[in-house]
Amino acid sequence: MRNLLVKTVANAAALAVAVWLLDSITLTGTNLATRVLTLLAVAVLFGLVNLLVKPVVKLFSLPLFLLTLGLVALVINALMLLLTSWLAGKLDLAFHVSGFWTAVLGGVIIAVVSWAVHAALPDDD
Incomplete structure (x- = not known):
């Protein structure tokens, strides 16, 4: 339970x-x-998307991972x-990402900051 809380705080x-x-x-x-x-x-929504959807997308794009040496992860x-962002709009949450390139840069920022916060916060692992 504590690990879930740490990941949610890191994502937030x-x-x-x-x-x-x-x-x-x-x-x-x-x-x-x-x-x-x-x-x-x-x-929480971002964590659920990464938990449920991202592994399936990564599995289907495995050849692209190999071809691009992992750059397709961006x-x-x-x-x-x-x-x-789309799901947040459907749930009437006031969060919006406009544009693919903004999402690429935002994804890089989120990955780096989430990693740093998760490393700084304690968890059960």
């Missing part, structure tokens, strides 16, 4: 940094509390971020 922090750095990734809300709750909900991360 990474998404917050991406929202802060990139103008094309938006998180809107009337006050700070609603933005934080929306960010946590999007972090595209897959961008697609997972765009899928999260």
Whole structure:
């Protein structure tokens, strides 16, 4: 349970940094509390997308991983971020990523920040 909480906090922090750095990734809300709750909900949604969808996409794109020496992972991360943005819109969460290249850069930022926060926070592993 603690590991899930650590991963959610790491995702939320990474998404917050991406929202802060990139103008094309938006998180809107009337006050700070609603933005934080929306960010946590999007972090859970992003974690679910990465848990359920990403392994299937990686399996089907295995030849591309080999051909591009793993660079297709940037595209897959961008697609997972765009899928999260689309699902957030369907769930009336105020999170939006506009554009593929923004999603690529946002995916890189989220991966780096999430790794750093996850390394800094303790977990059960």
